[in-house]
Amino acid sequence: MAYIEPAPLMDKENPFEAMMSRFQTASQILGLDEQIYNVLKSPARQAIVSLPITMDDGRIRVFEGYRVIHSTILGPSKGGIRFDMHVNLDEVKALAAWMTWKCAVVDIPYGGAKGGVCCNPREMSAGEIERLMRSYTLSMIDIFGPDKDIPAPDMGTGPREMAWLMDEYSRTQGMTVNAVVTGKPIVLGGSLGRTEATGRGVMVTAMSAMQKLKINPYNATCAVQGFGNVGSWAARLLAERGLKVVAISDLYGAYHNENGVDIEAAVKYRDENKGSLEGFKGAESMPGEEILTLPVDLLVPAATEDVITSSNADKIQAKLIVEGANGPTSSKADSIINSKGITVTPDILSNAGGVTVSYFEWVQNRLGYKWTAERVNRRSDRIMKDAFDNVYKTAQDYKVPLRIAAYMVAIDKVAKTYKYRGGF
Numbered sequence: 571m572a573y574i575e576p577a578p579l580m581d582k583e584n585p586f587e588a589m590m591s592r593f594q595t596a597s598q599i600l601g602l603d604e605q606i607y608n609v610l611k612s613p614a615r616q617a618i619v620s621l622p623i624t625m626d627d628g629r630i631r632v633f634e635g636y637r638v639i640h641s642t643i644l645g646p647s648k649g650g651i652r653f654d655m656h657v658n659l660d661e662v663k664a665l666a667a668w669m670t671w672k673c674a675v676v677d678i679p680y681g682g683a684k685g686g687v688c689c690n691p692r693e694m695s696a697g698e699i700e701r702l703m704r705s706y707t708l709s710m711i712d713i714f715g716p717d718k719d720i721p722a723p724d725m726g727t728g729p730r731e732m733a734w735l736m737d738e739y740s741r742t743q744g745m746t747v748n749a750v751v752t753g754k755p756i757v758l759g760g761s762l763g764r765t766e767a768t769g770r771g772v773m774v775t776a777m778s779a780m781q782k783l784k785i786n787p788y789n790a791t792c793a794v795q796g797f798g799n800v801g802s803w804a805a806r807l808l809a810e811r812g813l814k815v816v817a818i819s820d821l822y823g824a825y826h827n828e829n830g831v832d833i834e835a836a837v838k839y840r841d842e843n844k845g846s847l848e849g850f851k852g853a854e855s856m857p858g859e860e861i862l863t864l865p866v867d868l869l870v871p872a873a874t875e876d877v878i879t880s881s882n883a884d885k886i887q888a889k890l891i892v893e894g895a896n897g898p899t900s901s902k903a904d905s906i907i908n909s910k911g912i913t914v915t916p917d918i919l920s921n922a923g924g925v926t927v928s929y930f931e932w933v934q935n936r937l938g939y940k941w942t943a944e945r946v947n948r949r950s951d952r953i954m955k956d957a958f959d960n961v962y963k964t965a966q967d968y969k970v971p972l973r974i975a976a977y978m979v980a981i982d983k984v985a986k987t988y989k990y991r992g993g994f
């Protein structure tokens with residue numbers, strides 16, 4: 571029997587605890603008042619709903635759906651909806667809090683939220699997914715609203731699902747309300763540049779960090795884990811700026827090419843192959859987890875949570891890690907990575923380009939006006955660059971890693987706003 575390489579053990583961290591451990595460290599360094607700490611650590615609202623859906627074979631299946639609003643201190647809450655088999659309340663709680671910190675880091679006027687349904691969209695028909703999304707929307711009708719809580723895509727959802735959400739919400743209001751959700755198809759009021767926005771923000775963050783580390787992009791190599799929306803756009807845009815993307819991967823395996831993977835060809839292959847890179851001929855295939863430990867300058871984990879852990883962190887050879895996914899590094903791996911002198915730009919900074927352009931989409935919907943792609947990109951690049959500079963300066967001033975600095979910037983902003991607004 572062929573030997574199968576054991577997968578690296580995940581730290582199996584509860585993502586909410588992973589978020590809390592960084593939040594706690596940053597709060598201590600900031601000297602955050604314990605009472606404010608207690609306010610910020612508890613999600614403002616949590617909804618759990620049961621969604622009975624008639625499947626194509628006529629049977630009724632019951633799905634569990636969640637929406638967690640972590641905070642509305644900075645403004646209406648914002649955050650995506652995840653359709654994935656691993657969705658659970660603790661994960662959604664962590665992701666909602668990450669949205670609060672993310673919006674604060676890039677200084678956009680939103681609180682944080684996240685939603686999800688535990689399901690496997692890969693095994694569902696378009697009709698089943700549509701019924702699930704419409705039913706989820708109706709269950710959340712008192713929560714969603716263009717001035718209250720504004721959803722967006724996340725893992726397993728995209729413009730198609732956002733169109734169904736907008737339509738279902740609009741029906742209940744008796745009018746079209748396109749500002750209730752972002753990440754819509756362009757014809758429904760989606761923003762130019764939204765699809766590539768998260769990957770573009772990853773690229774801007776990577777370029778800013780490489781400049782500080784004096785890494786010349788034209789001599790740099792890069793590995794990108796995850797080839798969904800974020801990973802494939804990040805790979806494409808980094809390659810456009812001169813980096814050699816030597817490895818890419820998806821759920822089914824990794825693909826390595828010393829001379830650089832042709833990203834356009836890989837995207838085309840994936841799109842014609844039901845979203846998978848399996849069988850891609852432009853590179854040699856290798857075990858999926860090895861992508862994290864390749865000798866590259868830049869590593870972009872853009873797949874899912876908890877992939878860089880205490881069991882593989884010491885094998886990482888990259889000089890720079892730019893987190894495209896939410897929570898890819900376990901808190902136990904942080905100290906190993908830091909002691910190796912690897913620079914990490916954290917998720918709440920590096921993947922904030924998506925929510926930034928979501929904000930632009932919402933602004934355009936409310937103005938009833940459309941911006942050019944050039945305007946969207948110019949403004950989001952500036953926001954990402956300013957956020958990077960601010961976090962970098964905080965890291966230098968307090969002599970802390972960029973991750974803790976990003977939390978400090980975010981927590982400070984939310985705490986100050988809370989103090990001005992006041993509580994009961």
Ligand code: GLU
Nearest residue numbers: 649650722723724925928
């Ligand atoms: N789901 C994305 C994220 O995690 C985008 C959220 C949004 O645009 O509201 O940042």
